[in-house]
Amino acid sequence: MTGLSHDRSITLSVDAMGGDQGPDAVARGVIRFLETDPTARVLLHGRREALEPHFKNSPLAERVEIHHADDVVTMTDKPSHVMRNGKATSMWAAVDALRDQRAEVCVSCGNTGALMAVSMIRLRKAEGVNRPAIACLWPSRNPQGFNVMLDVGADIRADGDDLLAYAMMGASYARNGLGLSRPRVGLLNVGTEEHKGRAELKAASELIAAAAERGDFDYVGFVEGGDIPSTRVDVIVTDGFTGNVALKTGEGTARLISDLLREAFMSSALSKVAALMTRGAMARLRTRIDPRQVNGGVFLGLGGLVVKSHGSADATGVAAALSLAAQLARSDFSKRLASRIAGVSALHHDAPKEIKA
Amino acid sequence: MTGLSHDRSITLSVDAMGGDQGPDAVARGVIRFLETDPTARVLLHGRREALEPHFKNSPLAERVEIHHADDVVTMTDKPSHVMRNGKATSMWAAVDALRDQRAEVCVSCGNTGALMAVSMIRLRKAEGVNRPAIACLWPSRNPQGFNVMLDVGADIRADGDDLLAYAMMGASYARNGLGLSRPRVGLLNVGTEEHKGRAELKAASELIAAAAERGDFDYVGFVEGGDIPSTRVDVIVTDGFTGNVALKTGEGTARLISDLLREAFMSSALSKVAALMTRGAMARLRTRIDPRQVNGGVFLGLGGLVVKSHGSADATGVAAALSLAAQLARSDFSKRLASRIAGVSALHHDAPKEIKA
Numbered sequence: 001m002t003g004l005s006h007d008r009s010i011t012l013s014v015d016a017m018g019g020d021q022g023p024d025a026v027a028r029g030v031i032r033f034l035e036t037d038p039t040a041r042v043l044l045h046g047r048r049e050a051l052e053p054h055f056k057n058s059p060l061a062e063r064v065e066i067h068h069a070d071d072v073v074t075m076t077d078k079p080s081h082v083m084r085n086g087k088a089t090s091m092w093a094a095v096d097a098l099r100d101q102r103a104e105v106c107v108s109c110g111n112t113g114a115l116m117a118v119s120m121i122r123l124r125k126a127e128g129v130n131r132p133a134i135a136c137l138w139p140s141r142n143p144q145g146f147n148v149m150l151d152v153g154a155d156i157r158a159d160g161d162d163l164l165a166y167a168m169m170g171a172s173y174a175r176n177g178l179g180l181s182r183p184r185v186g187l188l189n190v191g192t193e194e195h196k197g198r199a200e201l202k203a204a205s206e207l208i209a210a211a212a213e214r215g216d217f218d219y220v221g222f223v224e225g226g227d228i229p230s231t232r233v234d235v236i237v238t239d240g241f242t243g244n245v246a247l248k249t250g251e252g253t254a255r256l257i258s259d260l261l262r263e264a265f266m267s268s269a270l271s272k273v274a275a276l277m278t279r280g281a282m283a284r285l286r287t288r289i290d291p292r293q294v295n296g297g298v299f300l301g302l303g304g305l306v307v308k309s310h311g312s313a314d315a316t317g318v319a320a321a322l323s324l325a326a327q328l329a330r331s332d333f334s335k336r337l338a339s340r341i342a343g344v345s346a347l348h349h350d351a352p353k354e355i356k357a
Numbered sequence: 358m359t360g361l362s363h364d365r366s367i368t369l370s371v372d373a374m375g376g377d378q379g380p381d382a383v384a385r386g387v388i389r390f391l392e393t394d395p396t397a398r399v400l401l402h403g404r405r406e407a408l409e410p411h412f413k414n415s416p417l418a419e420r421v422e423i424h425h426a427d428d429v430v431t432m433t434d435k436p437s438h439v440m441r442n443g444k445a446t447s448m449w450a451a452v453d454a455l456r457d458q459r460a461e462v463c464v465s466c467g468n469t470g471a472l473m474a475v476s477m478i479r480l481r482k483a484e485g486v487n488r489p490a491i492a493c494l495w496p497s498r499n500p501q502g503f504n505v506m507l508d509v510g511a512d513i514r515a516d517g518d519d520l521l522a523y524a525m526m527g528a529s530y531a532r533n534g535l536g537l538s539r540p541r542v543g544l545l546n547v548g549t550e551e552h553k554g555r556a557e558l559k560a561a562s563e564l565i566a567a568a569a570e571r572g573d574f575d576y577v578g579f580v581e582g583g584d585i586p587s588t589r590v591d592v593i594v595t596d597g598f599t600g601n602v603a604l605k606t607g608e609g610t611a612r613l614i615s616d617l618l619r620e621a622f623m624s625s626a627l628s629k630v631a632a633l634m635t636r637g638a639m640a641r642l643r644t645r646i647d648p649r650q651v652n653g654g655v656f657l658g659l660g661g662l663v664v665k666s667h668g669s670a671d672a673t674g675v676a677a678a679l680s681l682a683a684q685l686a687r688s689d690f691s692k693r694l695a696s697r698i699a700g701v702s703a704l705h706h707d708a709p710k711e712i713k714a
Binding site for chain 2: 076078139140141153156157188190193195197198224225226227228229230238240241242244245246247248249250251252253254255256257259260261263264265267268270271273274275277278281282284285288
């Protein structure tokens with residue numbers, strides 16, 4: 001993340017329920033976040049009795065408004081069920097505060113599918129967007145430390161127009177979230193040669209190439225799974241099925257290696273001493289690849305800014321998601337994105353063929 | 358890998374050309390392999406002048422037969438071009454030695470798409486297989502040290518019947534390659550709940566569940582990207598597009614972490630000393646996750662056994678691919694697989710509906 005600026009007060013609407021670690025982790029995350037962000041305010045939605053004790057006698061209490069909600073969306077609730085029966089849930093209330101412009105951004109650790117469904121019906125899709133997407137940050141070798149990948153799970157399919165919209169949205173996110181003036185965008189495929197991959201990807205590749213100039217990004221063409229953390233690219237575009245598998249595969253690989261590393265350090269008395277000697281450097285390494293530090297999938301293409309924190313996030317993870325949400329809200333990212341998408345969409349679909357030349 | 362048995366002499370047909378590191382790396386890999394496998398023989402296909410010097414005055418020379426080939430398949434050749442014009446290439450000759458039963462297994466580091474195309478037209482598909490697949494070994498937490506994933510890039514799509522065949526083939530590979538009597542098979546998806554993912558995956562899931570008993574495996578249902586290296590499963594089934602992205606994403610993540618780890622150890626004088634102190638444990642860790650040690654994508658579902666070594670494999674990688682090929686050839690894996698697939702295929706497609714109940 002680029003340095004945070006706290007000059008503008010903003011309000012975050014936070015769903016405190018539904019994460020794997022319960023409302024306590026969210027409340028502690030809110031406290032940690034507010035301690036580092038002196039001008040932010042939080043509307044906290046959930047069971048009052050679980051939340052209030054955390055802010056009793058705290059100087060932070062004046063920046064937190066607790067809104068009681070009776071119901072909770074669980075991780076196993078189907079999105080369709082929540083859409084019909086979820087009006088009394090903390091998730092619904094958190095999204096509605098954004099809809100009613102009482103907050104500038106909404107954050108939840110709850111059920112991803114349900115959060116997307118509620119966000120779609122309450123906030124509507126942005127003009128020119130058919131399928132909203134979830135974008136994540138991926139540790140990379142680039143100077144900014146992270147690359148952006150989308151969609152990582154909003155929808156299980158995407159056609160050429162959707163992938164074009166993802167390219168525009170991802171580039172805008174990289175500009176506002178990572179401070180890159182002209183992001184490099186790549187389309188995920190099984191090879192970098194033009195003849196590789198599915199036919200629909202070739203069509204999407206041509207659409208994205210044609211939109212690069214107007215979208216203010218560079219299109220680098222097809223990229224492979226190994227390029228996701230590379231310096232070839234800043235934004236990786238793919239459908240939500242492939243992106244979700246890639247994200248979880250990367251996280252799983254990182255976890256496996258961390259575990260093996262810990263075992264290696266514990267394997268002898270000598271290596272235990274070595275572990276102590278490298279503690280600082282290893283802590284920096286862990287921070288660099290820790291999913292909690294880059295926590296927050298951003299929902300793009302909606303009529304409002306929603307950040308999904310990892311379901312298993314602890315207080316550190318929740319605080320990271322809140323910081324990301326605050327930064328994006330302060331950058332007016334949502335409005336800039338909407339105007340750009342609407343512009344390209346008009347160009348692509350509505351312009352008379354003769355004028356294109 | 359389980360312990361190798363060298364009791365039966367076998368012959369490997371090896372394409373020495375087309376890898377990123379050239380014929381020298383392959384020749385050195387062959388030497389390394391033959392030194393550890395005292396009964397194996399190798400037919401080596403490629404440019405005689407590049408290969409012969411490696412075996413001059415070597416006691417191994419009597420187990421190596423060099424077959425000169427004028428042409429080479431390059432990494433950028435299109436498979437369709439090689440199918441029409443590739444008869445004089447070392448790759449074609451290597452596959453034909455298997456077809457003519459002069460060898461029991463074929464190994465190449467060359468262009469994957471071309472190798473699959475040549476293998477398909479020269480060896481034909483096995484009975485009951487519509488789409489052959491490439492299976493890889495993935496470092497895992499299981500006692501056997503590796504899980505099997507397929508397809509990792511033979512084809513970019515797969516329907517329900519293909520995924521069923523992959524489950525059968527993957528289970529057979531796990532039995533013969535990893536020594537698991539009853540492998541656990543999972544189908545890769547974006548969530549483990551039944552309602553998640555594409556409709557075609559639900560259909561495939563039912564097909565695989567119904568075939569588990571006859572296929573002698575346990576079906577664990579849907580698995581996610583994070584489960585690939587886990588103890589939940591031994592065999593991960595997916596289409597070749599998703600599998601290829603997952604494989605390369607995992608490799609890329611492992612490379613990134615290795616690089617960051619090296620930087621961490623070089624960051625101070627103290628950490629450099631620590632690196633020396635943990636050298637043994639770190640070397641074991643590296644071996645565990647080094648793609649070269651588990652080198653070899655196995656082509657399943659063809660009328661003969663073909664192993665694809667990584668294009669960038671050095672001598673260590675080539676030797677690992679040759680060892681894997683020799684082990685599978687000695688296990689009569691190819692024949693066992695063919696009879697099992699043909700059996701399930703007959704059950705699934707030809708049995709009268711009434712009998713199924």
